[in-house]
Amino acid sequence: MAKVLNGTSIPNIPWEEKPASCKDVCWRSSHNPILTRDDIEDANSLFNSSVIAYKGEFRGIFRCDKTDMLPLLHKGKSKDGINWDIDDEPLKFENEVEGQRYEYGYDPRICELEGKYYIIWCRNSATSNWDPTLGMAWTEDFESFHLMQNPFLPYNRNGSLFPRKINGYYLMFSRPMAPNLPTVGSIYASKSKDLEFWGHHSFVMGPKGGWQSCKIGSGPTPIETDEGWLLIYHGVKKTCNGLCYYAGVAILDLDDPTKVLYRSKKYILSPRELYECVGDVPNVVFPVSTLCDADTGRIALYYGAADTYVGVAFTTVDELIKFTKENSL
Numbered sequence: 001m002a003k004v005l006n007g008t009s010i011p012n013i014p015w016e017e018k019p020a021s022c023k024d025v026c027w028r029s030s031h032n033p034i035l036t037r038d039d040i041e042d043a044n045s046l047f048n049s050s051v052i053a054y055k056g057e058f059r060g061i062f063r064c065d066k067t068d069m070l071p072l073l074h075k076g077k078s079k080d081g082i083n084w085d086i087d088d089e090p091l092k093f094e095n096e097v098e099g100q101r102y103e104y105g106y107d108p109r110i111c112e113l114e115g116k117y118y119i120i121w122c123r124n125s126a127t128s129n130w131d132p133t134l135g136m137a138w139t140e141d142f143e144s145f146h147l148m149q150n151p152f153l154p155y156n157r158n159g160s161l162f163p164r165k166i167n168g169y170y171l172m173f174s175r176p177m178a179p180n181l182p183t184v185g186s187i188y189a190s191k192s193k194d195l196e197f198w199g200h201h202s203f204v205m206g207p208k209g210g211w212q213s214c215k216i217g218s219g220p221t222p223i224e225t226d227e228g229w230l231l232i233y234h235g236v237k238k239t240c241n242g243l244c245y246y247a248g249v250a251i252l253d254l255d256d257p258t259k260v261l262y263r264s265k266k267y268i269l270s271p272r273e274l275y276e277c278v279g280d281v282p283n284v285v286f287p288v289s290t291l292c293d294a295d296t297g298r299i300a301l302y303y304g305a306a307d308t309y310v311g312v313a314f315t316t317v318d319e320l321i322k323f324t325k326e327n328s329l
Helices: 315-327
Strands: 041-052 057-066 071-078 106-115 116-123 134-140 157-161 170-176 187-190 198-205 215-218 223-225 228-240 242-252 260-263 285-292 298-305 308-318
Touching: 041 071, 041 285, 041 298, 057 106, 057 116, 057 223, 071 106, 071 298, 106 157, 106 198, 106 285, 116 157, 134 157, 157 215, 170 215, 187 215, 228 285, 228 315, 242 315, 260 315, 308 315
Parallel strands: 041 106, 041 308
Antiparallel strands: 041 057, 057 071, 106 116, 116 134, 157 170, 170 187, 187 198, 215 228, 223 228, 228 242, 242 260, 285 298, 298 308
């Protein structure tokens, strides 16, 4: 059994045993979709959201596209990770940062790091509402939130912060993109000494064939194991009927996560259920967040479905490692 390093014990992690008939590496919750537009006031859709264990319960930051179709971030809490109480009012920050304004936000990730909870999301830049870049903030209690400097220039999305320093640096994955090539993109790593100034940018991995032939982007906070960092990411395929989004997994070197040891040739999750195939953007599974119990290796994977709902799938560290090694590019 692979060992989860520097992890958290989550005895109440959402969990369902793998059905006897299931041959896949991930299996869906019987409660799916766990969140819909009916779970928050004035919502068109509720999806691509991030959750984390917190003091025996769970907290989350949720993307809600309102009926004016502007995406906003909302906080929420849960006792079981399935049934959520989400604030109807959007997230507010305790401070302002010179040269920035917060007007919309989407696709958040949460990472616990050195006693704080960092939130990374896609937001407007200082000069334009629609030049997407990454925003950052921190909280200690999920009640007060403190805005930070944007780590990168536009255009950038899919920021995933690592949960500890590596060789003296904080590390973040992101997906730079060209405004005239929105369907092309690779994962890059950036380093920082202080979580404010980022540099040492380096390529990690790019699109390949099949389900990840168009663009890829990092997903949840990477999981540290004695076999390497487990990175769940999304891949996109262009079809005659539009873009399809899938989830895959890679194993990265512990000391240098820019080194890809194994990378899945096959996807681990694809749009196949009705709530994944029908919605504002059909045929999408978009992995954003995981809960991982360090004692058992159980994983609850939270993902956006068809840009409309939130779903949960289950797997284990051992299943992902075995699958990735046996089906590596």
